[in-house]
Amino acid sequence: MRTDFAGRRAPLFWLALKTGLFTVLTLGIYRFWMKTRLRRWYWSAIRPGGQPLEYVGDPIEKLLGFLIAVVILAFYIGIVNLLLMFLSFSLFQGNGAAYLLSFLGVIPLWFYARYRARRYILARTRWRGLRFGLAPGAWGYAGRALWHWTVTLLSLGLLLPRMTFHLEKYRTDRTSYGTAMMVQGGRWQMLYPAMRPLFGAAALTGVAALALNFGPTPAPGIGLAMLAAAAAVYGLVHYRVRTLEMLTANKTLDGVALTLDASPFRILMIHVLGYLLAGVAILLPLMVLGFVIMGLHFAELATESGATQIVLLENLPRWLLIGVSAMLYFTIFLIWSALTHTFVTMPVTRHYARGLRVLNPARIEAIRQRPRDEVVQAEGFAEALDVGASI
Template sequence: MREGGPEPDGKPPASPWPGGGGGADGRPGPADPGETGAEAGASAGGAGADGQGAAPEARSSTWPGGATRDSAPPPPPTPDPVQHVAPPDADTLDVACVATRAPLFRLALRTGALTVLTLGVYRFWMKTRLRRWYWSSVRPGGLPMEYVGEPLEKLLGFLTAVVVLAFYIGVVNLALMFLSLSLLEGSAPALLLSLVGVIPIWFYATYRARRYRLARTRWRGLRFGLEPGAWGYAARALGHWAATILTLGVLWPRMTFGLEKFVTDRTRFGDTALHQGGEWRMLWPAFVHAAGGGYLSLAVGLVATGEPGMIWMLLGTVPWFLYGLVHYSVESKRLMTEAKTAGPLGLVSRADPRRVLRIYLFGGIAALVALILPLAALGMALVAVEMSLEEAGELPTAVLAAGGLALYIAVALIWSVLRHVFLIMPVWRHYAETLTVTGAESLGTMRQRDRDAALQAEGFAEALDIGGAM
């Protein structure tokens, strides 16, 4: 094992406790009879960088050292020193992240290629393997997080959601369009009103997806969870968005805080409830740059409609607005993270908006360069074989269409891989490495929660193509 990174084959080190830690204090305990084989495999192996946990049967018979489940388990193994596992009585736990680019590149490329070859069916296995890689790279106190979701439950949830959405869209949206065509003139308002019917489902799917991810996340053997409340979240989201739009964005911090508090206050870690402290006004200082840049850009745009010479001022206001969006995103997360508690547990975040902005800028440039170079090489190859436009025009239409489709798929696949390597993973690592857990002495008093059902997994989010996989 190498210091600060995954194994040479790209697999992050496994959890030092067998089964991911069965007791509330993180020590090994008997297997949970409510878990499935895939869940057990993910916990027993700690989910490596290839997204594969140990085989399910590896969990069923013996403890390391030959002791059976029916006998007393041996003392906890001594963790590898490079994992820096905190002592059980440590009150403060630093969070380490061992994610590196090379193994992630191989995993994302391999699973992405399999997704293309299977016409998208492997997408659910790809997402599962990537999450296991990301989750296991985060080590609060040296003990890795675990993702124990199953790809098959994602696939079944997606198929169920497609059937439900087909009925919903076919009935509700058709009724809305009929009413709008009867009461309004023109088809544009009718189409717009029909889209309104999908918005509540979008928020509903967002909450359900987060509930599933938390239900399949564990640390020290304790499950996370989120109480039911998807329709309540959708109703509040609609209200907050309406207020934000009517006030031209002034109440955006109120919406951010209100929705996060609704979710956090229903989140559980083991048998302990989380609480979102603070108030929405604490986010206002973080919103100043976004508000200033946004309102100034809007004013310049309105003036430029009558004075075209003023349009150049957008070169100063738009970058300010974009920086303000990044600043608000990072600072609002940091402030709300530090206001979260789980009993005596607390969090300290040192996330830096400037660091995240540099990741977006330089990572985005690196990803674009890495994407353009293969395309440039392809163009040079075409020139080398002297394939003129006239010659290409003589090719059958089917050949040209197949070539264009293959090129599009290749570009989309490469961009997806590069986005993980240069954008998603560096930001993930920054948020993890700047996090500290306080009040960790109380971890020994926390107990396990019941295992949640599949909850149709993330079927609605998948069917509506809602992001947030990580």
């Protein structure tokens, strides 16, 4: 069973621009409606077997969950930071230790929030009328994520595949579609081939360091360092895409299997060219506006009397200048958000969707509906910590 993607750029651009404008006009309150409408657009565009996904999330759930999470986080962070600051000044005569410990204390909440956001999204996603779901386990995920990240950092990244596999297995083995539970098969060692470009980038980095320290001139070392940086960027994208393919190929759902065909180079080019196009679309009008203002400035300076010098800006009320500046800033922000949806998020989603295949789809007919998960607080913690802002 193939998967199609039916979305087009123009409707998405205007939807993102319009909902972004409403978000600014309501001082951010419409953000929850904006995200809901954008998700419904993306979900309806992804069509496995010609039948679209359905997103049934409620903006009110998101708003209430966000308000509850903000109150809890404000109390937690306020009390914890107060105690840490007291201890830091008492023991170390400074606040540096308090800031460091405060940052480290938020990391578990970040993993906790990501898991809860994923659970809410799956609980509000349907296909062929059946609900997806994710079992509770946010704190378990946060603890495992902290452990695996610590081990990965201590191994200088050599155990990155181990972390990738075990965290994905924890999430996948708790994911359900209707009454069927998903299972992540395979072993973590199978992900090591995806590390080859990263190993190459590490080798180039070592050669660049030798050339910079012992070479007759720094030019070759600088060139090798730039090449190593480019190789590292591609290596990260390659690792992400290839591990996603391998993990997807080893997932099963009550006899149903999946395959994914994606190109790391294509994903990288979508990001590079997409952000480049968005940046050019933003900068060109600003450059034109800047040249116009400079032209008026020099034209006024060229007059003999100078009576009209900078009259255009000097005589405007201060509140109007602030208002125009704020409008210009938010206009740039809104257009950038709409353009990145159009040239980055949508093409990446389309590429992954069209590469997805469902094997043995006849087994889906035996799957039945599951009870609805309430998921109290929705994505509140993810919104408050700004890790749930993505589609």
